[in-house]
Amino acid sequence: MFRRRLSLVLVLLAAAVTLQGLAAVVAVREAERQVVRGRVASDTLQRFVELSSTKQRLRAWATQHQIGAGGAPAERDTLVERMQAQLQSLVALARDAETMGLAEEAPEEHAARLDALRVLTHSVAQLGAAVREMQPLTPEVQASAVWNALTAVFEQSEGRDLRELVAQSIAREQAAMQRERAAADASLARMRALWIGTALALALGALAATLYFGRALRRPLHALADGARALQQGQLHHRINLPGRNEFADAARSMNAMADELERHRQRELQQRQVLEATVRERTADLHQANESLQRTDLRRRQLLADISHELRTPTTAIRGEAEVTLRGGERPASEYREALARIVDISRQQGKVIDDLLAMARTDMETFSVAREPVVLQHQVLDALALATALAAEQGVRLQQQAEATMPEPLTVFGDAQRLTQLVLLLLDNAIRYSHPGGRVDWCLRVQEGSAELLVCDEGIGIPAQELPQVFERHFRGSAARQHRASGSGLGLPIARALAQAHGGTLELQSPWPLGAAEGGTCARLRLPLWHGAQGGHAALLATPNTGMA
Template sequence: MFRLRLTFVLGLIAAVIVLAALLAAMSLVAIERQVVRGRVASDIATSFIQLSAQKQRLRTWVAQMQQGAPADLAQRDELETAMQGTVQRLKVLVEQAIQLDGSGEAREEHLRRGEALAVLERSVAALIKSVDEARPLAHDTDWRSAWDAHSRVFDIADGYDVRRLVAENIARESAAVQRERAAADARLAGVRWLWLAVAGALGAVTLIALFYFGRELRRPLQLLSEGADALQAGKLNHRIPLAGNDEFSEVARSVNALAAELEEHRQRESAQRQQLEEQVAARTGELADALTALREADSRRRRLFADISHELRTPTTVIRGEAEITLRGVDKPAGEYRQALARIVDTARQLGSVIDDLLSMARNDIDSLSLRRIPVDIDELASEAVAQAGPLAERQGVSLIGPPRATGSHVVQGDPLRLRQLLGILLDNATRYSSAGGCVRIEIQTRGREAHHPAHVLLSIEDQGIGIPPEELPHIFDRHFRGTQARLHSAEGSGLGLSIAQALAQAHGGSLLLESTASGTRAMLSLPVAQQEMLEGDVA
């Protein structure tokens, strides 16, 4: 059984790893102890050197003070404190060295360190006392004798030559540092060879295990992998050819049983999925039709509301303006009241027609507005449109110029209400977007009486307003489009006026064009001349 063999090999590798870990821990402890010993020896040697340097600096300070040079007492106190601290640090380091190594040979060295340290401690105490009592020398003092006495305080203590004692200790501690370093190097070399041996043993065991299991597992793993690839590729009729009582054979039997069950489920799922797809396709078609109908209804509703808000605003504004002008000021002659009421009636009639159109739009008949075509004099319609636009022009501070008197030569075939609505839109735009103090000029003329060109009436409305940028001209007849300058000039408006005006012009067989510069805009409405007028012109 692969399980038992694998467990044995893994246990062996684990035992080697545990042994290696124990050896590593022991090696780390030994190396750490050796490193600490070397550091303590190095610190002792450094402390002796520092003590010698501090004593020399203190000697220099005393010499300067005795010779009468300025002496800083704070510097003296600092040096004395440093020497005492160095002695105390040496005592602590010597105690650490004794704890780290208590062998016979090392014990003798520790005793010598202790004796030297005791002598140095007494020397430092005596030296500090002498330095504190030192005073500048008088002029008649024997300088040689003073210097010798000064040197004996610094160099002799308890019959020992302090300089020689410090030098011997420095030399001994330097040798100890070198000895500890050599011991540390030897210990590291031993640990290195130990670890190389452990790594070699572990590598050999691992290679043997890999070779054995690689040879034993290659065939069953390959067959299992081929079976898994076949299942992943959807070949559920594939079976893994493994027989026996080991673990791989058990896995192969389980996978084969799973493949058979999956194949059966796939067949059932395929039938169910086909049935579900048919149902989903039918429902999706129904939902798509319903969504299209809903979008069309919502679009018609939005367009209806937009048209209502736009188309009702202009007539109601005219009616209110006529009423305000009529009621303003003192009483007027009855004739003026009748004229104002007549214009209000005409505008109300136009408003009723607009409402009829909006009702037609609500019945999905927006693109087929009915037209009552009769001969219409554009001069008269233009005069009525100018009269209706007068109140708005007065509020805007804009002058309306034209049209000329009716000549009877500008007759077209069309619906008076629709044409009045068309002219009202054009005059409303020209007046609303003109600058205060400007004027709106209306001109009417007949063109195209040549043989190969049908006659048409050209009505132009030119304002002195904000103008239309060239990049916006291609979009001015789009529904709900309003240019940047138009929005800044007037917050009101829905962008439907020109679109409706163009539709009305085309419904009459004519056209509507706009030209614009930075100083104003010119709208040109072209309508075919009535057939009756053309015949009369031919007779003439």
């Protein structure tokens, strides 16, 4: 089992690291001890040198004081206190050396050190008492005697030469310092060799374990990785072949079992998804059809309301105009009242027909109209529409005028619905009147052109910009000039007129500006309807009826 072998190797490596750490701790402590011993030896040497230097300065002070060349008592006390402090430091260092085992390793050296410290301590006490009692020389005192006395105080103590004693102590401490430094260097070298050796041993052991486990783990890890990639790519039929009874074989068997289970789930999910997608497609199609039906219903509803508002405005205005004209002024003959009422009845009948059309358009498309097919003399429907438009023209202050041509056209017969044709012509006249300026004029002309009956309705009104001409027959479109001239309006008149023309097999076109080449303004509507086969005439002709005077 890989786990057991790996655990064993890790335990061995941990034990080796622990041993290395213990050895390092021991080596570090030994090195620290050697370094401290070297520091003690160095400090002892330094204090002996400082003591010798301070003793020489104190002797110089005594000489100056005796010859009267200076030497303040404060400086003397400072030098004496310094020598005493240096001796106390040397005594403490000697005790430290004894504590660290230096006395046992070099007993003669330590005994000499203690003896020197004892003699120097006694000498410093004598020096302190002597220099405090020292007075400047007088002429009666012999200088040689004073010098000998001063030399005896500074150079002799307990019958021993202090200079030689200090020199021997300095030499002895130098040797001790060199010895301790060499011992510290040797300890550091041993510690370095121990670290390098143990580090190499651990590195070789780790390398050997890495090579062994690398070879042992390469094949099962690659097999597991290949299996995982295959599962990630959806290859659920892939199986990992790792025989044996170790951790990797157990993992391979688990992954193979997981692949089997995933493949079964995939098959079930695929079947469920196909059923769900079919159901969703069916429901989506139903919803789409329902949504389209609702949108068409809503669009027809809104169009019906707009068409009702537009289509009922013109007949209502005509009825009001007829009534106002009839009521204007004094009493009239009964025949005039009957004519006015007859016109109002005609307008009302046409209004009822318009309402029927609006209801039909709401149920189907806008282009669908109920058109009765019969021969109709177009001149009669034009005159009826002119009669109905007269009241609207008077209200707007616009004159309706036939183009002044002398010849009389023959009857122009078309095959269609008389009431629809009246409605179509009235829409063209209504559009020209509403978008003319007050005091303007609307010209009309009926003629035969290229085998068809052609009606022209031309105004001097606001005109249509060239870039908006292709859109004028779109439902609810109103040009910028139209909106500025007249805020109200639904943009349905021209689309309905064109639909009526097409229902009769004809065409409706607009030209603006009019006349052609004008700087601005003016629009001309050109309606063409196919003549009935019984109709005769191919040359251009005008309606022969005299100018009715409608203005």
